[in-house]
Amino acid sequence: MTFHRIAVCIPTYNERENILAIAQAVREALPTADILVVDDNSPDGTAAIVHEFQKENPWLKLHVREEKKGLGAAYIDGFQRLIAAGYDIIIQMDADFSHQPKYLPHFIEEIDKGADVVIGSRYVKGGGTENWNIIRRIISRGGSLYSRTILGLHQHDVTAGYKCWRAETLRKVIVGDLKLSGFGFQIEMSFRTKLVGAKIKEYPIIFPDREKGVSKMSGKIFKEALFGVWKLLVLGHRVFE
Numbered sequence: 001m002t003f004h005r006i007a008v009c010i011p012t013y014n015e016r017e018n019i020l021a022i023a024q025a026v027r028e029a030l031p032t033a034d035i036l037v038v039d040d041n042s043p044d045g046t047a048a049i050v051h052e053f054q055k056e057n058p059w060l061k062l063h064v065r066e067e068k069k070g071l072g073a074a075y076i077d078g079f080q081r082l083i084a085a086g087y088d089i090i091i092q093m094d095a096d097f098s099h100q101p102k103y104l105p106h107f108i109e110e111i112d113k114g115a116d117v118v119i120g121s122r123y124v125k126g127g128g129t130e131n132w133n134i135i136r137r138i139i140s141r142g143g144s145l146y147s148r149t150i151l152g153l154h155q156h157d158v159t160a161g162y163k164c165w166r167a168e169t170l171r172k173v174i175v176g177d178l179k180l181s182g183f184g185f186q187i188e189m190s191f192r193t194k195l196v197g198a199k200i201k202e203y204p205i206i207f208p209d210r211e212k213g214v215s216k217m218s219g220k221i222f223k224e225a226l227f228g229v230w231k232l233l234v235l236g237h238r239v240f241e
Contacts, residue, residue, distance in 0.1 A: 002112050006033040007087040008104075011074035014044040015095040020053055022095050023060055029101040030108070034087070036061040037095075038078040040068040072178045072185030079174055083167050091164045093120075099162040103205050107164035115201035116169040117193055119155060120162030126204030127157070143226075147187050150229045155200055158190045159183065162205065172196045176240040184228040191232050192239060 008026050012019055023035050039047040039062065047064045054060040063081060065074065075092055082090050089111060093099040099120060107118040121127050123144060129137065140159065147158040161183075165173075173192045180188045193200060232239060 004089045004108065004111075005087045006030055006089045006091065006108070007082045007085070008033055008035045008091040008093060009075060009078040009082060010035060010037050010093060010095050011071060011078065012037055012039045012042060012046050012095050013068055014042045014046060016042070016044045016046045016049050018095045018097065019046055019050060022097060022101070023050075023053075025097075025101040026093075026104065027059060029104040033091075033104075034059045034061060036063060036078050036082060038074045039064050040074055041066060070181035070185070071183060072181045072188070075185065076174055076178060079170055083171055088167050089164065090167050090170055093162050098207050098209065100205065100208075103162075103203065104164075106203055110201045110203060111164060111166060113201075114199060116166050116198035117200055118164040119157060119160045119200060119202045120205040120207075121155070121157040121160055121202035122205060122207045123156040124202045124204050127202075128204075128206050130206060130208040132209055146226075147190070147229050150233055151187075151191050151194070153190055153194055155190060155202055157202065159186045160190075161186050163189075169193075169196065169198045173198070179231055179235060179239055180228040187229060188232055188239065195237055195239070 010022065019037060026033065026035055037050050041064055047062060050060065050062045054062060063078065065077065079090060089108065091104065091107065103120055110118045122129055123141065144156065144158040148155065173189060173196055178185060178188060
């Protein structure tokens with residue numbers, strides 16, 4: 001395997017029950033990786049837990065934002081910091097173990113084979129979900145089909161949030177301001193990835209429901225994604241402005 005400077009970006013909001021466990025699991029899967037937690041000033045003290053742990057574990061980094069401004073904004077903040085720090089592979093993932101760290105070495109292998117971005121995909125052969133009710137399954141699969149049809153995307157899991165990027169590709173993708181801020185951010189990133197002509201590899205993952213903490217999904221977030229795809233379609237390449 002080629003040597004890389006790898007960083008994993010994990011945005012958090014009220015994840016004190018998960019954050020140290022996921023950080024340690026990621027480090028076990030990728031022993032040379034650094035981990036950046038981008039915390040939106042969680043009232044449950046997530047940042048304080050990370051701050052205390054990082055005193056003896058310098059591979060764990062922390063950036064605390066003043067307030068909650070959406071998943072997309074948190075990720076972009078983290079991405080920009082990691083690109084500026086010189087990492088050549090940047091991974092994005094959730095803190096709740098729905099994105100299982102065991103897949104991380106496989107993502108790096110796919111990058112070494114030539115992929116610009118590797119997507120942990122629930123909707124390719126070998127992928128799937130666990131402990132989801134039928135309504136959630138329909139919404140998720142339908143959302144991906146809806147988005148990929150309107151935007152002309154070829155990837156199957158358009159709303160996937162578990163991704164491994166070449167930093168040089170990510171730098172091109174995040175130029176300009178985001179148009180969607182919540183979970184619609186994932187759709188926008190998929191659209192932008194297509195526009196820059198990146199080579200995409202979907203790697204099958206099993207996506208279990210979280211066991212601890214509270215889901216951040218809401219009707220407002222769903223509505224933004226539902227109508228946001230049309231905004232992206234109208235804007236086209238102007239999403240980078």
